[in-house]
Amino acid sequence: MSIFIDNGTKVVVQGITGRDGSFHAKQMLEYGTCVVAGVTPGKGGQRFEERVPIFNTMARAVAESGANTSVIYVPPAFAADAIMEAADAGVALIVCITEGVPVLDMTRVIRYVKEKGARLIGPNCPGLITPGKSKVGIIPGRICTPGPVGVVSRSGTLTYEVVYQLTRAGIGQTTCVGIGGDPINGTNFIDCLAAFEKDPDTKAVAMMGEIGGSDEQDAAAFIKEHMTKPVVGFIAGRTAPPGRRMGHAGAIISGSAGTAAEKIQAFKDAGMGIAERPAEFVELIRERM
Amino acid sequence: MNIHEYQAKDIFRRHGIPVPPGEVASTPEEAEQIASQYGGTVVVKAQVHAGGRGKAGGVKLAKTPAEAKTLASQILGMRIKDLPVQRVLVTPAADIATEAYVGIVVDRASKRAVFMVSPAGGIDIEEVAAKTPDKIMRLAVDPAFGLLPFEAMQLGFFLYDDVKKVRAAARIMEQLYEAFVEVGASLAEINPLVTTPAGDVLALDAKIVIDDNELARRPDLSALRDESAEAPSEVAARRAGLTFVKLDGNVGCVVNGAGLAMATMDLVKYYGGEPANFLDIGGSSNPEKVVNALKIITADPNVKAILFNIFGGITRTDDVANGIVTATKSNPLKVPIIIRLTGTNEEIAVQILEKNGFSAMTDMDTAVQKAVELATGGKAA
Numbered sequence: 001m002s003i004f005i006d007n008g009t010k011v012v013v014q015g016i017t018g019r020d021g022s023f024h025a026k027q028m029l030e031y032g033t034c035v036v037a038g039v040t041p042g043k044g045g046q047r048f049e050e051r052v053p054i055f056n057t058m059a060r061a062v063a064e065s066g067a068n069t070s071v072i073y074v075p076p077a078f079a080a081d082a083i084m085e086a087a088d089a090g091v092a093l094i095v096c097i098t099e100g101v102p103v104l105d106m107t108r109v110i111r112y113v114k115e116k117g118a119r120l121i122g123p124n125c126p127g128l129i130t131p132g133k134s135k136v137g138i139i140p141g142r143i144c145t146p147g148p149v150g151v152v153s154r155s156g157t158l159t160y161e162v163v164y165q166l167t168r169a170g171i172g173q174t175t176c177v178g179i180g181g182d183p184i185n186g187t188n189f190i191d192c193l194a195a196f197e198k199d200p201d202t203k204a205v206a207m208m209g210e211i212g213g214s215d216e217q218d219a220a221a222f223i224k225e226h227m228t229k230p231v232v233g234f235i236a237g238r239t240a241p242p243g244r245r246m247g248h249a250g251a252i253i254s255g256s257a258g259t260a261a262e263k264i265q266a267f268k269d270a271g272m273g274i275a276e277r278p279a280e281f282v283e284l285i286r287e288r289m
Numbered sequence: 290m291n292i293h294e295y296q297a298k299d300i301f302r303r304h305g306i307p308v309p310p311g312e313v314a315s316t317p318e319e320a321e322q323i324a325s326q327y328g329g330t331v332v333v334k335a336q337v338h339a340g341g342r343g344k345a346g347g348v349k350l351a352k353t354p355a356e357a358k359t360l361a362s363q364i365l366g367m368r369i370k371d372l373p374v375q376r377v378l379v380t381p382a383a384d385i386a387t388e389a390y391v392g393i394v395v396d397r398a399s400k401r402a403v404f405m406v407s408p409a410g411g412i413d414i415e416e417v418a419a420k421t422p423d424k425i426m427r428l429a430v431d432p433a434f435g436l437l438p439f440e441a442m443q444l445g446f447f448l449y450d451d452v453k454k455v456r457a458a459a460r461i462m463e464q465l466y467e468a469f470v471e472v473g474a475s476l477a478e479i480n481p482l483v484t485t486p487a488g489d490v491l492a493l494d495a496k497i498v499i500d501d502n503e504l505a506r507r508p509d510l511s512a513l514r515d516e517s518a519e520a521p522s523e524v525a526a527r528r529a530g531l532t533f534v535k536l537d538g539n540v541g542c543v544v545n546g547a548g549l550a551m552a553t554m555d556l557v558k559y560y561g562g563e564p565a566n567f568l569d570i571g572g573s574s575n576p577e578k579v580v581n582a583l584k585i586i587t588a589d590p591n592v593k594a595i596l597f598n599i600f601g602g603i604t605r606t607d608d609v610a611n612g613i614v615t616a617t618k619s620n621p622l623k624v625p626i627i628i629r630l631t632g633t634n635e636e637i638a639v640q641i642l643e644k645n646g647f648s649a650m651t652d653m654d655t656a657v658q659k660a661v662e663l664a665t666g667g668k669a670a
Binding site: 076077100101102103104106107108110111126138139140143153154155156157158159160161164181183184208210211213214215234236237238239240241244245246247248249250251255256260276277278279 | 395397398400401402415431432433470473474475500501502503505506532534536544545546547548549550551552554555556557558559564567569600602603604631632633653654
């Protein structure tokens with residue numbers, strides 16, 4: 001089992017002929033992801049890599065290919081519209097990789113997507129992977145291996161670092177989800193934790209948060225109340241100065257809120273395992289399974 | 290991106306919000322000239338990206354043009370929260386009957402723009418929120434409809450009893466929301482919103498923070514950036530397409546990805562060192578970016594060791610290796626460099642580095658410990 005994506009995931013790639021979209025569409029195909037369609041306005045009727053049909057609109061792509069998941073690699077100014085087009089076309093899961101989507105665009109998108117009943121992951125995220133079955137996004141497939149640990153993170157390469165260390169230690173993953181580094185995103189820690197709690201194959205969860213906002217504190221409260229499975233957490237940004245955006249749009253300490261210290265305290269209060277360094281995940285997860 | 294009060298007031302005026310007149314001066318003589326033009330008492334206000342300007346002595350009343358000149362010469366030389374004051378706003382002093390607070394922020398929890406208004410204005414709103422939360426009204430705006438007229442009236446009635454003032458305030462709320470959306474702000478604030486003895490309602494101060502993600506499609510807003518208010522290294526980094534934040538330590542860090550970059554800084558601290566910076570070279574691995582990153586980091590005289598931490602996913606580690614070789618050939622390093630890379634094309638990267646006299650590590654903890662040791666000139670903790 002897994003969360004959000006599995007063998008039944010049929011993917012349409014929005015922006016499939018662009019630089020990033022074509023590169024990662026190829027990687028997804030190589031990994032074995034069922035990529036059934038692509039969308040680039042004006043290139044309908046062509047084929048990607050001589051096999052994946054390209055459509056002008058999401059409505060046509062979904063109607064003709066039966067896609068249930070979309071992944072978005074379009075430039076930031078067009079990302080909000082692409083997400084809403086996907087929701088309107090009726091896919092259940094929308095994964096937006098694009099970084100740099102204006103936050104006010106996202107306030108409209110969140111409302112629209114909710115009304116259409118779709119799940120959005122991202123934006124500004126690496127997507128997700130269920131090792132051995134399906135990858136939607138940009139997480140490198142070869143660093144993952146199937147196994148019992150669920151991974152959820154606000155980061156990209158930090159997630160790869162931890163997943164790679166788990167894999168090398170022989171600890172595989174059910175699903176790895178990157179929820180993204182923006183202040184407003186579609187899926188939060190709690191959504192993923194609740195899904196991992198329900199997934200019978202997930203035995204423990206590794207969670208990587210960072211400074212900014214209160215998503216980790218909310219997650220800690222949820223873990224304390226509702227989770228039976230062990231969760232090990234890490235917070236990046238202990239040395240970050242207040243008021244400065246640390247790369248991710250959402251990674252900023254505002255006034256005195258959103259510090260690493262307050263998040264780590266929330267983890268402690270919830271009785272979670274706390275990784276002081278990324279390398280500690282291996283031992284802490286092993287001890288708890 | 291922060292903009293100055295006088296720039297925010299220009300945006301307010303464009304949207305019809307009543308704002309007192311005012312002009313910007315960058316010399317004491319200009320301040321004197323503007324003051325004599327208005328006649329009467331003026332306020333001289335430091336234009337700097339920092340809160341608490343009044344407390345720091347950056348806002349002063351001048352009764353005469355000569356006094357405006359003297360005060361401007363004091364304020365123009367000041368540093369407020371370590372930022373140099375290069376301009377002052379000179380504006381006629383207003384008669385104030387009451388002061389209120391009006392702000393809009395993008396709220397992460399409700400995922401909407403949220404109004405916060407309080408009749409306790411002119412002071413720190415975080416303090417009001419902590420001590421007397423019942424003095425603040427919050428209202429989340431539905432992005433599909435915008436601020437509705439009855440909502441604007443509710444906000445107005447929270448501030449005033451007199452319906453004339455309530456209507457004036459409600460109009461300002463609507464105009465402020467329009468301005469907020471039009472410039473793609475993440476924060477817009479009127480602190481204080483004042484009433485005069487004559488019963489007028491006006492915005493005495495203005496603060497707008499523009500969402501950085503808005504700037505790519507809005508060259509008119511990017512033009513408002515004041516680069517003289519930033520560290521030169523940060524300006525250079527932004528121009529090179531790098532995300533960089535200068536810190537006070539001595540271990541220069543070059544990392545791909547924001548989360549890993551923060552985790553690397555934290556690990557430097559964990560092993561007893563101090564990071565000199567946050568630097569994310571991003572996902573795509575253009576050797577040019579590595580060259581620019583090294584230029585910026587080596588320009589900092591505090592840096593005693595350089596640490597590369599690259600996890601090759603999309604980033605090809607051989608591109609990073611080539612960037613390091615190119616950069617150090619044209620500009621030989623004066624401080625030691627520790628390179629940790631793993632992932633895509635790792636074997637090729639290691640070959641390139643070794644052929645050019647560098648060595649590479651694969652483990653993050655070992656690399657950070659070594660860098661700290663070299664920077665502190667002793668054994669790592």
